[in-house]
Amino acid sequence: MPDLAEGQPTPIVLAAMGSFHIGGREIEITGKPVREVALNPGRAATRIDPNGRYQVEQMYVQYFVPEPRRGQLPLLLWHGGGLTGVTYETTPDGREGWLNWFVRQGWAVYNSDAVERGRSGFAPPEVFTGDALFLPKKNGFERFRIGDGVGSYDDDPSKRRVLSGNLFPADAYDQFCRQIVPRWTSTDPAITAAYLALLEKVGPSVVLIHSQSGQFGTTVAQARPDLVKALVLVEPAGFPVTEDLGALARVPMLAVYGDFIAEDARWPEIRAKGEAFLARVRAAGGRADVLDLPQAGIHGNSHMLMMDRNNTAIAELIQSWLAGLGLWR
Amino acid sequence: MPDLAEGQPTPIVLAAMGSFHIGGREIEITGKPVREVALNPGRAATRIDPNGRYQVEQMYVQYFVPEPRRGQLPLLLWHGGGLTGVTYETTPDGREGWLNWFVRQGWAVYNSDAVERGRSGFAPPEVFTGDALFLPKKNGFERFRIGDGVGSYDDDPSKRRVLSGNLFPADAYDQFCRQIVPRWTSTDPAITAAYLALLEKVGPSVVLIHSQSGQFGTTVAQARPDLVKALVLVEPAGFPVTEDLGALARVPMLAVYGDFIAEDARWPEIRAKGEAFLARVRAAGGRADVLDLPQAGIHGNSHMLMMDRNNTAIAELIQSWLAGLGLWR
Numbered sequence: 001m002p003d004l005a006e007g008q009p010t011p012i013v014l015a016a017m018g019s020f021h022i023g024g025r026e027i028e029i030t031g032k033p034v035r036e037v038a039l040n041p042g043r044a045a046t047r048i049d050p051n052g053r054y055q056v057e058q059m060y061v062q063y064f065v066p067e068p069r070r071g072q073l074p075l076l077l078w079h080g081g082g083l084t085g086v087t088y089e090t091t092p093d094g095r096e097g098w099l100n101w102f103v104r105q106g107w108a109v110y111n112s113d114a115v116e117r118g119r120s121g122f123a124p125p126e127v128f129t130g131d132a133l134f135l136p137k138k139n140g141f142e143r144f145r146i147g148d149g150v151g152s153y154d155d156d157p158s159k160r161r162v163l164s165g166n167l168f169p170a171d172a173y174d175q176f177c178r179q180i181v182p183r184w185t186s187t188d189p190a191i192t193a194a195y196l197a198l199l200e201k202v203g204p205s206v207v208l209i210h211s212q213s214g215q216f217g218t219t220v221a222q223a224r225p226d227l228v229k230a231l232v233l234v235e236p237a238g239f240p241v242t243e244d245l246g247a248l249a250r251v252p253m254l255a256v257y258g259d260f261i262a263e264d265a266r267w268p269e270i271r272a273k274g275e276a277f278l279a280r281v282r283a284a285g286g287r288a289d290v291l292d293l294p295q296a297g298i299h300g301n302s303h304m305l306m307m308d309r310n311n312t313a314i315a316e317l318i319q320s321w322l323a324g325l326g327l328w329r
Numbered sequence: 330m331p332d333l334a335e336g337q338p339t340p341i342v343l344a345a346m347g348s349f350h351i352g353g354r355e356i357e358i359t360g361k362p363v364r365e366v367a368l369n370p371g372r373a374a375t376r377i378d379p380n381g382r383y384q385v386e387q388m389y390v391q392y393f394v395p396e397p398r399r400g401q402l403p404l405l406l407w408h409g410g411g412l413t414g415v416t417y418e419t420t421p422d423g424r425e426g427w428l429n430w431f432v433r434q435g436w437a438v439y440n441s442d443a444v445e446r447g448r449s450g451f452a453p454p455e456v457f458t459g460d461a462l463f464l465p466k467k468n469g470f471e472r473f474r475i476g477d478g479v480g481s482y483d484d485d486p487s488k489r490r491v492l493s494g495n496l497f498p499a500d501a502y503d504q505f506c507r508q509i510v511p512r513w514t515s516t517d518p519a520i521t522a523a524y525l526a527l528l529e530k531v532g533p534s535v536v537l538i539h540s541q542s543g544q545f546g547t548t549v550a551q552a553r554p555d556l557v558k559a560l561v562l563v564e565p566a567g568f569p570v571t572e573d574l575g576a577l578a579r580v581p582m583l584a585v586y587g588d589f590i591a592e593d594a595r596w597p598e599i600r601a602k603g604e605a606f607l608a609r610v611r612a613a614g615g616r617a618d619v620l621d622l623p624q625a626g627i628h629g630n631s632h633m634l635m636m637d638r639n640n641t642a643i644a645e646l647i648q649s650w651l652a653g654l655g656l657w658r
Contacts, residue, residue: 008344008346008347011396012342012346013343014340014343017429018419019418019419020419039514046595048462049468050464052468053466053467054465055466055503055506060415060508081368084448086348086350086389089347089348089391090347097347113448118447119414119510121447121507121511122510123463124463124511133366134383135377136358136379136381136383137355137383138381139377139381153381155382175350178350178351178387179350180450181450185366
């Protein structure tokens with residue numbers, strides 16, 4: 001277990017903090033039998049009529065507005081697949097995450113859980129087709145460039161093969177697994193709709209995505225370039241399917257890539273798709289920068305950059321890029 | 330939609346904020362076929378081997394440590410059934426909730442999502458027996474003493490029959506429904522174990538429960554009266570099954586009840602069970618106080634007291650009781 005991060009360097013001063021749910025829709029379920037359900041074993045049953053309207057596909061958002069503000073726009077943090085906004089909170093080994101770091105730097109941060117994950121809840125089987133996907137512990141270790149590929153995970157932590165020089169806190173990998181949540185594979189349209197609703201509520205923002213959310217960030221920016229003023233793509237794994245990237249050319253973007261990509265089983269292809277996407281944005285007249293960390297002399301980063309031991313150094317590079325756009329002063 | 334609560338009265342100063350997951354266990358799943366899964370529709374499939382170890386039944390906890398501190402112990406907020414820690418955050422109509430209020434009063438607050446809810450994630454079907462329970466929108470309206478009983482809910486908000494004088498922000502009821510999450514009915518032991526693990530990590534604390542968590546708060550206090558220094562039972566709906574309440578007699582407790590109970594279909598029985606439990610604690614030599622809000626001249630509270638329009642007035646009464654124990658100075 002990590003220690004509680006109570007020994008934080010200086011106080012965080014917030015003009016406001018709070019949360020809300022946004023988006024989603026109502027559905028109606030009919031024709032089901034009324035049931036007597038013991039909500040807790042051994043207790044009296046309660047009569048439950050499952051028929052009626054349900055709220056589904058909403059999204060949870062928690063916000064922290066610091067004082068004073070130096071970020072010129074809200075900063076929206078969108079997590080990757082199988083995870084929640086916890087991605088950006090305390091790291092698995094108990095250090096401060098990017099949420100705290102950006103708040104301390106004066107950004108109003110909005111941290112959300114994608115539709116069907118975490119505090120967003122999930123809809124009845126009538127809405128989400130297919131089953132939730134559960135992944136065993138080995139999956140992330142072998143897929144997120146923490147371990148040395150397939151077979152590197154072992155149930156015995158002392159026998160796991162960590163990539164040499166890896167900066168992920170591998171001794172806290174078991175703790176990291178506690179934040180992994182099930183996901184459906186059929187919910188992309190609902191997630192995209194909720195992120196659009198969030199931007200419409202919050203207004204012009206900087207969007208920072210990770211991994212799976214690449215497709216959500218780029219799709220939403222393509223739809224509303226007036227609301228996405230900058231897009232930070234942290235190891236994006238998905239992109240919009242559209243051919244016309246004209247709207248995206250209005251949104252400055254930065255892609256950030258960690259280490260160990262060339263030797264990985266999957267990442268050379270994912271990155272090649274990303275670079276091809278960025279080239280198309282540039283061809284359409286847009287700005288699409290790449291921060292290749294090893295090329296910049298920063299070695300050892302896994303796919304979970306925001307949890308790696310040098311997480312604040314990477315956040316600083318991202319913020320410098322945003323400062324160059326006049327979005328942090 | 331509520332406004333963002335950005336117009337909060339004074340800054341919140343935090344010595345620390347962060348989150349962690351605690352508790353749970355590992356299970357092993359074997360004998361399943363390896364599958365090719367398209368994690369996102371239209372994308373290339375990924376090879377997923379579902380066999381191996383899984384982390385299950387952990388619990389998410391978010392903490393806020395204010396500066397200066399006036400609460401003499403950590404304050405743990407445990408939510409009710411079908412909900413998450415969002416219960417204590419911003420109210421559905423956009424006011425500050427009990428989380429902010431207690432933090433502003435100098436309490437180090439630990440707000441958690443019970444096992445299988447919210448950011449705690451949920452386990453594969455091999456672990457949780459039965460299906461998740463989904464409740465239609467009408468259920469909470471009719472069951473939480475917001476509407477005037479069965480039949481009071483209508484899909485058209487203007488046609489809903491709200492209890493006369495009710496202080497729940499009924500015009501934000503649709504927004505409230507966005508925070509309702511599915512629940513299993515077979516997870517009580519796992520939830521109890523996770524709350525015990527939390528107390529063992531945080532140390533002696535004040536525990537404030539709501540509704541379903543009555544059984545978790547009282548069961549945990551019975552097991553570890555050395556760690557639960559005071560127990561605030563906000564409309565408790567469950568209690569420990571044990572006959573021997575000797576350990577609980579060491580834990581001062583306060584039960585808080587709102588309005589409209591006598592006329593409700595279910596609450597007279599639930600409250601009678603609660604009062605019988607409190608009488609048994611007293612008979613065992615314990616202190617078990619009751620704050621009956623209507624008797625105290627405070628009328629109109631629903632089951633969701635922490636969201637009602639007078640939510641901070643009720644929090645003040647709870648804090649006064651804690652101050653009387655020397656736990657707030």
